[in-house]
Amino acid sequence: MHLNKIRKSLKFVGFIITNLMKRTILFSLLLASSLSLTVLAAANKQPNKDTETSGSSTATDPDLEYTAERFADIKLIRYRVPGFEQLDPKKKELLYYLYEAALSGRDIIYDQNYRHNLQLRKLFELIASQGTVSADGEDLSANQEYKNLMTYIKRFWFSNGVHHHYSNTKFEPTFGMEFFQDMVRGLDEDQLPLKEGQHPEEMIMELSEVIFNNGSDYKKVVKSSGVDLVAASAVNFYGEDLTQKEVEAYYASLPKEEGNQPEYGLNTKLVKEGGAVKAKTWKVGGMYSPAIEKIVYWLEKATTVAENAQQREALQKLIAYYKSGDVKDWDQYNIAWVNDTESRVDVVNGFIEVYNDPLGYKGSFESVVSFKDLEATQRIEKISREAQWFEDVSPIMAEHKKANVKGITGKVITVVVESGDASPSTPIGINLPNSNWIRQKHGSKSVSLGNIVHAYEMSAKEGRSSLGEFAISDEAVMRARKYGSLADILHTDLHEVIGHASGKVNEGVGTTKETLKNYASTLEEGRADLVALYFLFDQKLVDLELMPSLEVGMVAYDDYIMNGMMLQLKRLKPGEQIEEDHMRNRQMIAKWAFEIGQDDSVIVKKVIDDRTYFVIQDYQKLKDIFGFQLRELQRIKSEGDFEAGQILVEKYGVKVDPELHQEVLDRYAALDIAPYGGFINPILKPVMEGNRIVDVKIEYSQDFTEQMLYYGNNYSFLPVE
Numbered sequence: 001m002h003l004n005k006i007r008k009s010l011k012f013v014g015f016i017i018t019n020l021m022k023r024t025i026l027f028s029l030l031l032a033s034s035l036s037l038t039v040l041a042a043a044n045k046q047p048n049k050d051t052e053t054s055g056s057s058t059a060t061d062p063d064l065e066y067t068a069e070r071f072a073d074i075k076l077i078r079y080r081v082p083g084f085e086q087l088d089p090k091k092k093e094l095l096y097y098l099y100e101a102a103l104s105g106r107d108i109i110y111d112q113n114y115r116h117n118l119q120l121r122k123l124f125e126l127i128a129s130q131g132t133v134s135a136d137g138e139d140l141s142a143n144q145e146y147k148n149l150m151t152y153i154k155r156f157w158f159s160n161g162v163h164h165h166y167s168n169t170k171f172e173p174t175f176g177m178e179f180f181q182d183m184v185r186g187l188d189e190d191q192l193p194l195k196e197g198q199h200p201e202e203m204i205m206e207l208s209e210v211i212f213n214n215g216s217d218y219k220k221v222v223k224s225s226g227v228d229l230v231a232a233s234a235v236n237f238y239g240e241d242l243t244q245k246e247v248e249a250y251y252a253s254l255p256k257e258e259g260n261q262p263e264y265g266l267n268t269k270l271v272k273e274g275g276a277v278k279a280k281t282w283k284v285g286g287m288y289s290p291a292i293e294k295i296v297y298w299l300e301k302a303t304t305v306a307e308n309a310q311q312r313e314a315l316q317k318l319i320a321y322y323k324s325g326d327v328k329d330w331d332q333y334n335i336a337w338v339n340d341t342e343s344r345v346d347v348v349n350g351f352i353e354v355y356n357d358p359l360g361y362k363g364s365f366e367s368v369v370s371f372k373d374l375e376a377t378q379r380i381e382k383i384s385r386e387a388q389w390f391e392d393v394s395p396i397m398a399e400h401k402k403a404n405v406k407g408i409t410g411k412v413i414t415v416v417v418e419s420g421d422a423s424p425s426t427p428i429g430i431n432l433p434n435s436n437w438i439r440q441k442h443g444s445k446s447v448s449l450g451n452i453v454h455a456y457e458m459s460a461k462e463g464r465s466s467l468g469e470f471a472i473s474d475e476a477v478m479r480a481r482k483y484g485s486l487a488d489i490l491h492t493d494l495h496e497v498i499g500h501a502s503g504k505v506n507e508g509v510g511t512t513k514e515t516l517k518n519y520a521s522t523l524e525e526g527r528a529d530l531v532a533l534y535f536l537f538d539q540k541l542v543d544l545e546l547m548p549s550l551e552v553g554m555v556a557y558d559d560y561i562m563n564g565m566m567l568q569l570k571r572l573k574p575g576e577q578i579e580e581d582h583m584r585n586r587q588m589i590a591k592w593a594f595e596i597g598q599d600d601s602v603i604v605k606k607v608i609d610d611r612t613y614f615v616i617q618d619y620q621k622l623k624d625i626f627g628f629q630l631r632e633l634q635r636i637k638s639e640g641d642f643e644a645g646q647i648l649v650e651k652y653g654v655k656v657d658p659e660l661h662q663e664v665l666d667r668y669a670a671l672d673i674a675p676y677g678g679f680i681n682p683i684l685k686p687v688m689e690g691n692r693i694v695d696v697k698i699e700y701s702q703d704f705t706e707q708m709l710y711y712g713n714n715y716s717f718l719p720v721e
């Protein structure tokens with residue numbers, strides 16, 4: 001289900017990807033699969049004919065360097081938009097309007113992530129645009145604190161706020177508070193982003209607290225058990241004085257609609273007013289109105305150049321929803337959007353994924369604007385056409401199978417721009433809508449972001465490789481080099497197109513958000529991964545000519561186990577446990593499979609020269625284990641068995657072996673690889689004749705800082721209140 005997942009995946013992708021080259025093994029894949037979004041795992045492979053499945057359609061430009069910049073744990077990658085120039089002018093015009101609509105919502109994600117982010121961002125823009133000269137004329141370019149502040153600002157932009165996009169914890173500043181305060185005092189006071197009535201010194205104190213006090217609002221999203229998740233999370237979806245109990249009571253009091261439950265709470269902030277809990281709706285005339293009005297303005301333009309009636313209807317319904325703020329209108333929009341299958345151009349724009357809400361109600365703003373990659377889409381269609389076959393032979397219990405698997409319309413898209421929660425860190429696959437009943441009744445759309453994945457892969461090839469370090473044998477390395485890309489792509493496709501669409505919830509059982517609560521996302525990602533894993537080692541894929549042999553499945557299994565047992569730990573700091581849903585899911589599946597197969601030595605742990613490896617000895621048996629796990633996770637979802645789900649996640653998905661963790665960190669450190677990747681968008685510029693757009697040009701010239709300042713100048717619509 002859920003789009004969400006997909007998105008997340010992308011984020012992961014970034015890091016993972018980074019480099020597999022040398023020995024490369026498994027790594028890349030792992031990631032990919034797990035996430036919903038599926039990230040980009042691509043990294044490993046060398047380009048070679050056998051692995052180059054993904055697509056011809058993503059042409060390579062020899063002049064373009066993919067990796068634009070590296071800092072902290074991040075690298076920024078430029079992606080190309082192959083095929084854009086060849087689109088007819090009307091489609092380009094449509095893409096341009098949707099591009100503007102996407103960027104118009106950018107402010108929203110900053111404010112959603114944390115209530116101080118917008119003001120801080122505007123202050124940072126001021127600092128970054130003033131060059132390197134201090135108030136008293138001193139050149140700061142060689143000053144280490146200044147450099148560290150700039151790195152902090154770039155990390156802030158990358159994460160859309162002060163909390164790390166992945167670990168969710170506040171960045172640690174490596175510049176002094178005094179330095180920061182002096183810097184701000186040296187800025188032109190008239191340009192400071194003050195709140196109404198705020199004195200500059202008040203702002204300086206307040207924002208210093210935000211940056212330097214790790215004791216407050218340390219985590220954006222807290223999902224651990226045993227704490228008040230609402231109070232403990234810094235994310236700006238709930239008023240500061242609200243408790244989890246009050247929020248839960250509020251949602252429990254809303255009407256239940258049999259069979260078509262709207263996503264209540266998706267587009268609101270909850271606050272307490274006069275002792276009562278109230279929802280402030282994100283809509284025209286409501287909260288975030290100045291940005292949403294701009295979005296609507298551009299969407300209205302888009303309706304005038306829609307490709308067909310169905311697409312126009314969908315856009316009109318999206319506008320209606322932004323105006324009414326009614327989540328039932330959101331449902332109507334999603335139904336129209338799912339039914340728009342003929343159009344070449346597509347857009348995701350709204351409050352969608354709920355990962356940033358510890359309770360899973362609130363949608364983070366995001367937009368992804370794209371057009372269909374016709375060639376690569378054929379591969380997914382092949383899988384899609386077999387959806388019923390996969391469902392019929394799936395190891396899940398007969399009563400949990402869908403008699404008619406519907407509406408799976410996987411495709412490969414070429415991204416034109418991303419915004420909000422999808423940028424600069426991006427998903428590599430998207431599966432929407434998230435509403436369960438719409439998915440069941442009307443189907444869903446599943447896409448993989450072809451040009452993004454391609455850029456990740458290319459960027460990985462520019463850097464050093466990492467997988468080699470973690471592969472135990474040359475044979476495994478060779479196999480991964482040969483088939484790693486293909487295994488990643490197929491894992492992603494199966495996860496999205498078949499995995500999330502498979503299975504059904506028993507009559508009378510609530511949504512997984514209600515039944516499985518904070519474990520719902522982890523268990524759902526696990527379920528989709530297991531569908532992919534199960535079939536990746538199935539002759540059917542060979543028969544369909546999707547892969548040349550079962551060796552591709554072996555590579556996928558190697559990657560998954562290696563990542564789930566070890567590699568992904570590189571994203572955690574010493575002492576941390578796993579909180580992120582996709583990471584939990586991967587470790588849960590891997591550790592649980594390891595334990596199930598222990599008596600048969602299906603997976604064995606080997607330590608050679610102080611290096612730990614997990615080695616699969618029997619791939620067929622591991623497939624059977626994955627089938628068993630899938631059956632159980634589907635049962636948990638179908639029956640809404642919270643206790644069973646909780647036990648699995650807590651027992652296998654959360655805890656980290658500190659020794660193994662340190663080993664992973666040490667081995668990674670030696671490789672010097674940026675664990676996270678994100679993307680710089682192209683710029684679209686309309687070519688006018690009078691007041692008519694006759695063509696749209698695409699440019700790739702901006703670097704990261706330039707782009708962030710450009711967006712700040714052109715798309716700042718929300719006040720700092």
Ligand code: ZN
Pocket residue numbers: 005006034035036037038495500524525528
């Ligand atoms: Zn997923």
